[in-house]
Amino acid sequence: MFKTLLIEIGVEELPAVPLLKELKNIEKKYADILEKNSLMCEFEFYYTPRRLVIWHNEFPTSQADSVEEFFGAPMAVAYKDSKATPAAEGFARKCGVSLEEIGSAEKDGKEVLYYKKDVQGRASSELLGEMLQAWISSLDFGKSMRWGSSSESFIRPIRWVNVLLEDALVDVELFGVKSAKHTFVHRISNFDATPVSGAKEYFETLKKGGVTLYPEQRRENILTAFAILENTHGIIIEIDEDLLDEVVAITENPTPLLGSFDEAFLRLPPEVIIVSMKEHQRYFPVFENGKLINKFVVVSNALTNDFSKVIEGNERVLRPRLADGLFFYDNDLKNGLSTQALEKVAFFKGLGTVADKIKREEKIASVLFDIYKPEAKIEDLTRAISLAKADLSSEMVYEFTELQGLMGAYYALAQGENAEVATAIREQYLPDGEESDLPSTPLSAIVAMSIKLDTLLALFSVNQIPTGSRDPFALRRAVNGLLRITKEHNMAFDIVKTLTMLSEGYEKIDMQKLESFFLERVKQYFKVNPSIVEAVLASGEREVLSLGKKIEALANLVDSEGFAEVSSTFKRVANITKDIDLNAALSVDEKLFENAAESALFARYTTVSANTYTSYEEELDALLGLKPELDKFFEDVMVNAEDAAVRNNRKSLVASIYKSILKIADIKEVSI
Numbered sequence: 001m002f003k004t005l006l007i008e009i010g011v012e013e014l015p016a017v018p019l020l021k022e023l024k025n026i027e028k029k030y031a032d033i034l035e036k037n038s039l040m041c042e043f044e045f046y047y048t049p050r051r052l053v054i055w056h057n058e059f060p061t062s063q064a065d066s067v068e069e070f071f072g073a074p075m076a077v078a079y080k081d082s083k084a085t086p087a088a089e090g091f092a093r094k095c096g097v098s099l100e101e102i103g104s105a106e107k108d109g110k111e112v113l114y115y116k117k118d119v120q121g122r123a124s125s126e127l128l129g130e131m132l133q134a135w136i137s138s139l140d141f142g143k144s145m146r147w148g149s150s151s152e153s154f155i156r157p158i159r160w161v162n163v164l165l166e167d168a169l170v171d172v173e174l175f176g177v178k179s180a181k182h183t184f185v186h187r188i189s190n191f192d193a194t195p196v197s198g199a200k201e202y203f204e205t206l207k208k209g210g211v212t213l214y215p216e217q218r219r220e221n222i223l224t225a226f227a228i229l230e231n232t233h234g235i236i237i238e239i240d241e242d243l244l245d246e247v248v249a250i251t252e253n254p255t256p257l258l259g260s261f262d263e264a265f266l267r268l269p270p271e272v273i274i275v276s277m278k279e280h281q282r283y284f285p286v287f288e289n290g291k292l293i294n295k296f297v298v299v300s301n302a303l304t305n306d307f308s309k310v311i312e313g314n315e316r317v318l319r320p321r322l323a324d325g326l327f328f329y330d331n332d333l334k335n336g337l338s339t340q341a342l343e344k345v346a347f348f349k350g351l352g353t354v355a356d357k358i359k360r361e362e363k364i365a366s367v368l369f370d371i372y373k374p375e376a377k378i379e380d381l382t383r384a385i386s387l388a389k390a391d392l393s394s395e396m397v398y399e400f401t402e403l404q405g406l407m408g409a410y411y412a413l414a415q416g417e418n419a420e421v422a423t424a425i426r427e428q429y430l431p432d433g434e435e436s437d438l439p440s441t442p443l444s445a446i447v448a449m450s451i452k453l454d455t456l457l458a459l460f461s462v463n464q465i466p467t468g469s470r471d472p473f474a475l476r477r478a479v480n481g482l483l484r485i486t487k488e489h490n491m492a493f494d495i496v497k498t499l500t501m502l503s504e505g506y507e508k509i510d511m512q513k514l515e516s517f518f519l520e521r522v523k524q525y526f527k528v529n530p531s532i533v534e535a536v537l538a539s540g541e542r543e544v545l546s547l548g549k550k551i552e553a554l555a556n557l558v559d560s561e562g563f564a565e566v567s568s569t570f571k572r573v574a575n576i577t578k579d580i581d582l583n584a585a586l587s588v589d590e591k592l593f594e595n596a597a598e599s600a601l602f603a604r605y606t607t608v609s610a611n612t613y614t615s616y617e618e619e620l621d622a623l624l625g626l627k628p629e630l631d632k633f634f635e636d637v638m639v640n641a642e643d644a645a646v647r648n649n650r651k652s653l654v655a656s657i658y659k660s661i662l663k664i665a666d667i668k669e670v671s672i
Contacts, residue, residue, distance in 0.1 A: 002041075003166040005059035005124075006199045007132065009174065010160035010184055013049045016249040018141040018155060023047075029138045030054060033131050038063045039124055046213050048252045050184065053213065055199075059165070063121030070095050072113030075104055088113060125165055129172045132163070136174060150175050160184060160193065167198030185209020186252055188303035210303040211252045218248045222299055225256040226284075229297065233258065236287045237297050243278055250282075251301040258286070259311045263294045265322040268329055269410050275400050276321045281314070328395040337390035337411050345392070350462045354389055357454060361385050364502055365450040371498075372491055374442030376420065384424035384447050387412060391425075405429050431481045438488045445489045452478040453502060460514050461506040479521040486544045493544040495519070515542075522547065528555045531671040538666035546616075553617035554665045557624065564672060569627045569634075570661065574668035576639060577655040586656045592649040597636040601629040605657055616664050623661050630657070 027045045034040045039060055046053040072078065072091035079088060084099055092099045095115040105114035141155035148157075152175055161179045163170040172179040182193040183202060189210040196202040203213070212218045222244065226237050235258075247254065265273060270285075270292040277283035277296050286295040298314045300307060342354040351357070362385045369381055391397045391408035409426035413419070420443050427444040428451055430437055439445040456478050459465075466475050486493040495518050496511075503509045522544075523533045528551060536550045557563060580586075593599050604626060613619035639654065641647045661667060 001061045002058040003061055004164075004199050005054075005056035006162065006164040006202055007054040007128075008160075008162040008183060008202070009052045009132075009136070009158060010050060010162070011052070011154075011158055012156040014047075014156055014249070015141075016049075016246040018143070019047070019249055020245055022139055022141050026052075026139060030135050033135050033138075037127050037131055038066075038121070039127070039131075047215060047249070048211060048213060049250050050252065051213075060124055061165070062123045063127075065121050066119045068117050068119050070113075070115045071105070071107050072102075072115075075111045075113065078113050091115075125170050128163060128165075128170050132172055132174060148176070162196070162202070164196075164199055164202070186211050186303050212254070215248050218251060218254050219244065222247065222254050222256055225254075226297070229256060229258055233295075234288065235293070235295065238274075238285045238287060240278065240284070243282060243284065247282060247299045251299060253301055253303050255300045255302065255307065256284075256297050257300055257307050257311050257314075258295060258297055259283075259315045259318070260295045261315060261318055261322060265326060266292070266294055268322065268325055269407070271403060271406055272325045272329065272396065272400065273322065275403060276325055277318065279400075279402075280321055281318060283314070283318070324399070325396070328399055332391075332394040332396050332407070332411060333414055335394075336415050337387050337408065338393070339386065339390050341393035342389060348459065348462065348464070351458045354392065357458070358386065358389055360454045360458065360505060361388075361450045363505055364453050365446055367502060368446045368449060372442070372446065374446065376441070376443040376446075380418065380420045380424075381443055381446060383417065384421045384428075384443065385450060387417070387421070388425050388428045388447060388451070431484055432477075434480070438484055442489055445485050445491070449482060449485055452481055453499075456514075457499070457503055457506050457509060460517075461509045463508075465513060465517065475517070476521055479518055480525060483522065483525050483544060487548060490545065492546075495522075495542045495544065497542070526551050529558065529670075529672070531669055532558060532665075535665040535667060535669035538669050539662050539664060550616050550664050553615065553620050554670070556617055557620060558670060558672060566624050566627050567667060567670060567672065569630050570624065570658070570667040572634065573630065573654055573658045574666070576651065577658045580651060580655045582655060582659045582662060586652045586659065588653045588656060589649050592646050594641075594646065595637050597629070597633045598650065598653065601626070601633045602653055604629045605653075605660075609656075609660055620661070620664050623657070623664075624667075626657060630654075 027043075030043070030045070031040070034043075041056060041059060043059075044055045046055070070091070072094075073087040077087050078085055078091070088099060088102065091113045092102050095102065095117070097115065097117075101115065103114050103116075104111050106112075107114075136154065136158075139155075144153040144155050145157070146153045154175065158175045158177050160182065161172055161174050161177050162181065162183055163172045163179045164181065169179060169181050180193075181197065182195045183205060184190075184192075185194055185206060186209050189208075194205055194209060196205050206213050212221065223239075226239070229235065230237055273292060274285045277285055281296075281298070283296040283298050286293055286297060296314075296318065298311070300310050302310050304310070339355055339358060342358070345354045346352075347354050347357045362382060365381055365385050366378075369376075369378055387408065388405070389408075391404055391411060394407055394411070396407050397404045405428050406426055409422040412422040412425050420441065423441055424439075424444040424447040427437075427439040427441075428447050430439050430444075430448055439448045455473060456475055459473055459475060464473065466473075471477075482493070485491070496515055499514060499518070500511060503511060503514075519537060522537070523530060526533050526548070532554050533551055536547060536554060539550070541547050541550060557566075588602060590599070590602065593602070608622045608626065611622065613622065633654075637650060639647070639650045641650065
């Protein structure tokens, strides 16, 4: 039998960010509890800042009846001379029955003690209290709190619980709060509890009380109102998805409103205004003809017919924020960019100050400039590196740390630095995420690479190597950034040679660990069958551009029809040559050929190896195209001939072919 089930857990306002981080796990954790209690069925989860709600349109009123089986010791152990042993008596106690009720059954070819009993499913109303306690306890919002005399903790105090199976109240208690047939609507509508007789009335009560229960409906309402504002005022509202998620999470009755601020504040860099609005006030910036204007959109949670006071209040709150920003900005412009203060700021224990880090970055940048010879001036590179961290001591970056680099670029231009230098300062931390933009110029690329490489080398030199998921200095992200930059700017970056060359200025670096760390990121970077990356790395290739091209070439061939048969042939080639030193010179003497298949294979290989190829894929395709000749060779020729000279000559022929393939990839490593 099935009935509707409504579960509402009322709380004080939930903070948006912790809720959103745990959101993807909430439904799964509840589903796990349903499954554990043999009550798995479909459900929907909703939330507002004041409630967590689960709705079952059809919920089983009891667990299904089941059969429980018990297997014990072999009969030969359970009974000796027709008398029950302690093993049999213990089994009976475990099953809760007398010895006379215990039977036997065959298991794994032996006759063993056996007991079967029918288990009647429990009523779900008896289980719901335990289930909800387990669910609430499983939720991880980061920090939690205690309130009243309770020894338990949760992200926010629980204020009411309402559990309705059809229209009947289920007796549940959480954190000392007993379930009751009431809910709470929007505070402006009614501050007190509102009685509800059943699920149908519950949904109607929330709607009448100014609560939009469904998150997706709140999101849709916000976006619809945004579109109306845009059409009405001829503006564009910048929709930050993360900010939108937050606003959905903190409102029960969202109403977007258009506010404004003094045009004088537009003298600030637009990023400063946007950060001030987003981070502190959760406002959406507004643009007109591609430029930020002195307006903003706030999503109000108020329940009123006159929002003028709400708009006025938000405008009043924003003004001092922007005034502070303008004060910092003017002070920073007056003081100019300087790294003097960074001489007293420690970078990391054993690695000196931030000023010392800048000096190391300058040396790395100089080496990279000599390697890649970009169309840029070395003076601009030196200037960009020397000023890149200067804004860390500015008042603006002290207040808004996320603007580091960006403010440095503005200040650099204001004090007369050229655009190349300013761009490099602005882009020094790029890429700062998987989908992030990349440095736009060769000069910016070298600056960004130098910063990442110093961080990597310096921290490895003091044994700050990431372990497991721990990576406080984002070294994995730094390597990913290096890989993306070199690919974007077509820079031939040899992992081993470059890191070894640059490591001379650092102490105690375990280069083997550093290379392994780098290669682990390479394996994650290329979105192909992992064994393909392993195969190319097994060839000894360590130059990033060539790695990418070889991986792409091999991946295309692996995906082609018939590769499984090709792979089988060349894995046989690899097995035959496993005891041969492929680094040694290999020679093949045609005079020792005894079979036409040998001559045919050698002639075909000689032609293939003499050709010039425009891509790794073309070359690899040609080498793997030797399959017919190799198959014929293996069919007609005994490789391990009795004559040592003939045997070695045949192995050298096969090894020469594999050695040519190994320059691109070790085929035997590919698994399909």
